[in-house]
Amino acid sequence: MKKLIMASTAIIIGSFLTLAQFAFGHHSFAMFDNSKERIIEGTVVRWAFNNPHTWLYIEAADENGEMITWGFEGAAQVHAMRQGVNGTTFQPGERVKVIMQPLVSGEPAGAMCFVQKEDGSIARPNDGVCDSEARASVWQQNGWLNSPSLTTYDLD
Amino acid sequence: MKIKTTLIQGFLCAILGSSFQLQALAQGTAIEQAAIPGATRENPAVEYPPRDFATAEEHYNYLLEQASGGTQHTMATIPVWDGLWSAGYNSMPAIFLEEGSMAIAMRPGGEVREGVLTPAYEEHFRARRAEINENGSQLYDRLTNCEYPGMPRWLWEPYVKEFVNMPDQSWMLNDFMNETRRVYINAEHVNIDGKHSATGDSIGFWDNDKLIVWTKWINPADYLRGMPLTSNQIEIVETWQQIITVEGQRQLVTQVTFYDPIGLQSPQSAVYTHTASPDLEEFGARIRNWECTSSSNSFQDEDGRTFFRLPGDPEFRDPRGFTDFPDIPGQSLNPMGQ
Numbered sequence: 001m002k003k004l005i006m007a008s009t010a011i012i013i014g015s016f017l018t019l020a021q022f023a024f025g026h027h028s029f030a031m032f033d034n035s036k037e038r039i040i041e042g043t044v045v046r047w048a049f050n051n052p053h054t055w056l057y058i059e060a061a062d063e064n065g066e067m068i069t070w071g072f073e074g075a076a077q078v079h080a081m082r083q084g085v086n087g088t089t090f091q092p093g094e095r096v097k098v099i100m101q102p103l104v105s106g107e108p109a110g111a112m113c114f115v116q117k118e119d120g121s122i123a124r125p126n127d128g129v130c131d132s133e134a135r136a137s138v139w140q141q142n143g144w145l146n147s148p149s150l151t152t153y154d155l156d
Numbered sequence: 157m158k159i160k161t162t163l164i165q166g167f168l169c170a171i172l173g174s175s176f177q178l179q180a181l182a183q184g185t186a187i188e189q190a191a192i193p194g195a196t197r198e199n200p201a202v203e204y205p206p207r208d209f210a211t212a213e214e215h216y217n218y219l220l221e222q223a224s225g226g227t228q229h230t231m232a233t234i235p236v237w238d239g240l241w242s243a244g245y246n247s248m249p250a251i252f253l254e255e256g257s258m259a260i261a262m263r264p265g266g267e268v269r270e271g272v273l274t275p276a277y278e279e280h281f282r283a284r285r286a287e288i289n290e291n292g293s294q295l296y297d298r299l300t301n302c303e304y305p306g307m308p309r310w311l312w313e314p315y316v317k318e319f320v321n322m323p324d325q326s327w328m329l330n331d332f333m334n335e336t337r338r339v340y341i342n343a344e345h346v347n348i349d350g351k352h353s354a355t356g357d358s359i360g361f362w363d364n365d366k367l368i369v370w371t372k373w374i375n376p377a378d379y380l381r382g383m384p385l386t387s388n389q390i391e392i393v394e395t396w397q398q399i400i401t402v403e404g405q406r407q408l409v410t411q412v413t414f415y416d417p418i419g420l421q422s423p424q425s426a427v428y429t430h431t432a433s434p435d436l437e438e439f440g441a442r443i444r445n446w447e448c449t450s451s452s453n454s455f456q457d458e459d460g461r462t463f464f465r466l467p468g469d470p471e472f473r474d475p476r477g478f479t480d481f482p483d484i485p486g487q488s489l490n491p492m493g494q
Contacts, residue, residue, distance in 0.1 A: 027296075027297050027299065027300040027454050027462045028293045028294050028295055028296055028297050028300070028381070028461070028462040029293055030291050030292060030293040030294075030295050030461060030462065031461060031462055031463055031464070034292075046474065046475070046476055046477070048451065048475035048476050050447050050451045050475050050476075051315070051331065051332075051444070051446050051447060051448065051451075052299075052332070052446070052448055052452060053452070053454075055453075055475055057467065068467075068468075069466075069467035069468070071453075071464070071466050071467060073464070076315060077441075077444075078242075078315050078316050078331070078436065078441065081436065081439045081441055082435070082436075082439075086439075086440075103464075105463070107466060108466065109464060109466050
């Protein structure tokens with residue numbers, strides 16, 4: 001298990017600011033393990049640009065190599081739009097890498113932080129669970145986006 | 157945790173402070189608008205009632221009398237609060253927590269103020285705060301199951317709002333749960349339903365550019381996730397006014413007094429704000445119907461925690477594919493091709 005290094009105080013502060021701004025959705029966020037980030041690579045099957053939360057569903061392998069549907073929760077539409085994401089950002093069939101905070105229960109789902117699209121661009125449909133701009137920068141700088149799917153990093 | 161909280165508070169203050177610098181300018185209405193008395197350069201100050209009132213009715217009638225029965229607007233003179241709006245600063249958490257702010261309202265930290273809530277409500281609030289302190293968050297929010305925020309929670313929910321003022325009614329629309337408040341101008345309270353509702357029954361009058369609203373018959377709910385419960389006897393007096401910040405930004409400032417003889421030991425006041433959000437209009441945002449009941453897969457599990465139904469669960473709702481009639485053409489929620 002690799003340890004993540006917080007890039008700078010600014011990133012830490014930015015994370016808290018984003019939390020303060022957006023983690024106010026219609027439900028508790030206690031089900032997510034905010035001490036970890038995990039990369040899942042797969043193929044988009046559904047992009048639900050819905051309120052009260054957007055959801056991205058992808059087909060990806062689990063720990064046993066079996067292809068299953070993973071689900072990732074994102075921000076409400078208004079917050080996603082402010083981060084440059086709309087209802088056409090993801091299309092079925094496209095390959096994506098999702099960086100997310102997993103469910104505490106271990107089931108195949110989590111809270112999206114950011115998504116790398118096939119062309120290398122970054123989409124940020126996240127809710128307040130992370131500062132996606134800062135976290136994407138950390139992942140890019142450290143080359144972690146080339147990690148195999150299912151790799152998990154600790155945030156402490 | 158204390159360090160985190162301090163950071164959050166500091167940066168919220170920095171952000172919010174830059175947005176709430178006030179000056180006296182008029183815009184969007186033919187009536188001259190004034191600065192909020194007592195406002196600081198950081199946030200609008202709470203305007204307490206001019207004297208103690210035992211009830212919301214007494215408070216409302218006093219303001220009505222002071223306004224000589226109210227201003228009779230026409231469509232040509234009524235204040236226009238057009239465009240899309242987002243909730244901003246509010247002081248409500250400071251009523252219930254020592255040094256309370258939105259930065260800690262839903263997060264660990266903050267000491268419960270003694271003597272604000274009645275014993276049963278304070279006991280419940282202390283238990284709620286203990287749960288947050290232990291788990292980092294309240295484990296379950298009633299909105300998870302698509303319940304309406306209702307009043308007074310409506311005043312803050314951070315999504316998209318619109319305001320439509322007419323001489324005989326004002327409409328306050330929140331995209332969250334499609335929840336619309338209707339304020340009946342120069343009217344009396346009416347309840348032929350024989351029950352309460354999430355947003356209650358609102359009447360109001362205009363005092364030049366200020367809209368004064370009295371709301372009653374509200375369902376028991378809460379001020380916010382992480383904040384205390386409200387009782388089914390709460391009544392609320394609000395004064396709404398549009399102001400312009402020194403940056404030229406349109407703000408709606410709402411001075412609110414809560415009268416809850418069951419939940420509160422005495423009436424309490426707070427200030428809420430909304431900020432005009434032309435950025436959302438530039439994105440092409442429009443208020444769409446909130447689809448919580450047909451698309452949300454969150455629920456309260458057996459342990460009282462929030463959880464999700466996932467693909468493969470028989471009760472999972474495909475948020476863009478659900479239909480009761482899969483064999484009939486054109487029944488999908490997915491006409492865009494996904």
